[in-house]
Amino acid sequence: MTANLTAPVARKPTTNAPSGPRRPPGRARVRAAVHSVLLAGLCLLVLVPFVWMISSSLKHDNQVFTVPTQWIPREFVWSNYADIWTQIPMLAYLRNSAFLAITISFLQVLTGSFAAYGFAKLRFPGRDWLFLAYLATIAVPWQAYMIPQYLIMEKLGLVNTHLSIILLQAFGAFGVFLMRQYYQSIPDELIEAARIDGLSEYRIWWRIMLPLSRPAIASLGLLTFVATWNDYMGPFIYFTSNELWTVQLGLRSFVGQYDAAYAMIMTGSVISVVPVVLVFLLGQRHFIQGIATSGLKG
Template sequence: MAEQIEKDAELLVSDFTAPAGARRGLRKLAEETPEPQPQVAYTEKMTPGRRIARIAMYVGLVIFAIGLLTPFVWMVLSSFKSANEVFSVPVQWLPETWVWQNYIDIWTESNMLVWIRNTLFLAVVVTFLQVLTGSFAAYGFARMRFRGRDVLFLLYVGTIAVPWQSYMIPQFILLSNFKVSNTLWSIILLQAFGAFGVFLMKQFYETIPEELSEAARLDGLSEYAIWRKIMLPLSIPALASLTLLTFVNTWNDYLGPLIYLRNPDLWTIQLGLKGFVSNLFDTNYALLFAGLTISVIPIAIIFLLGQKYFVEGIATSGLKG
């Protein structure tokens, strides 16, 4: 009985075993199949001409960077000099004695705290309003369909080419009639809307697939909800770029506050520091450079923190996917 069971088992196994000829064919095929070679990263062959061109490009970039940074470095170093050392001939880059007292005197001898407070308030409020209005209007131009949309967008963006000096007098008269001249509200109303922000955000919105908006509409979301819940979270790089550009422009604005802010308590940091050069013979330029260095610090910090998003937003806003 046991022998019969063993024979039946061998017969059953033989039914599932490939014939000897088939096994030899598979073995031969396996031996002839070449082993997969490891993938090697493709590297572009560097020719002598290409290498020279790249070196020349790097040298040019270094020279350009030095040219941009030299005035800034000189200003920072001069803020630690005495008043007589600033314009010494020949130029003395490093101060003989580091005068740290300049940064204390600029706070005690001026209203630096008031100027920074006013400038920071205007920069934050204007930046928030421009990002809000620019992103919202850009969504309408990018996703809504209505008659005359493209013409209206071109007219609106075309205002970028119109210099502000050509209409600042009628604008001043208008804001004076509204009784907002000589208040911070005049600067806020002037810069709360910007065509550049609309253009930047529209270009970025057009890189976002339309299918996302269509799916959201099928789910019952309104256009406001689509803009808030889908478009804004996907537009962080463009929003960061617009925020940085708007904040820097508002922080550095001089002509607008000069025209509208006549009360010294409303002066921004640019107008306040201008008071130090009202008389070229009595100006302590070491203190002035200390104040200018303080005014640059917030901009440098914000740019360093948002540099990654700024570059990404500018690079992708001109592409359409």
């Protein structure tokens, strides 16, 4: 008997290399670095006017427009931030601006979200054409209907009252568009299930749509707040009494017939920016989420 003996085959030892994250190639890293540098440069360009405004608020009037620009004042005039409260009723102006901005923002969110629910989740004849017609009003410049609006408010006796600005700005096509875009990302099956459970359209809007649309509400509220806070022409046209002036009109008080208190104007501008920055910092997470989802969905 012969036995077939086969020699064992020598196998190469296998080593399990650790599977770590792959490093991007050198070209991709260079591209990422270039993008970071460009973004940093753009951010610095955006911040240059704010830095100049803060620097000018700490100078004397004759030092604001010196050439070359003095980014760091030779003498910090901190008294500007104390004098502005006595030279003009700054607190009253801030109170008026806050009242108008908060009230109009609330009404814009209320009316915009309610109308957007009808355009997004209800079916009725001519819905899309009506929405397009309403959206087309954004393209009409305010100067085209500024005079008719003023004549209407004058006939109603609302000129020189806060109610005139509130009524004119409580409704807006942009707010309806923004909320509708977000509502379209909410599944229709959820609305149908609520209707089967017996909820009315008003309760669906209040109990389901509004809680689910917090990012869009934050976006619309912040955009409306900033636009109302910075509005100059509306209060300038409708407010003749100094007690009703907003902070934007109040800063105009520092511009005289032959000269202007530029340092005080910059001081008031810095103070007027603080509430807007605080509002944005409080709602920036919902604001960015709402803008992203409203722009990509629908």
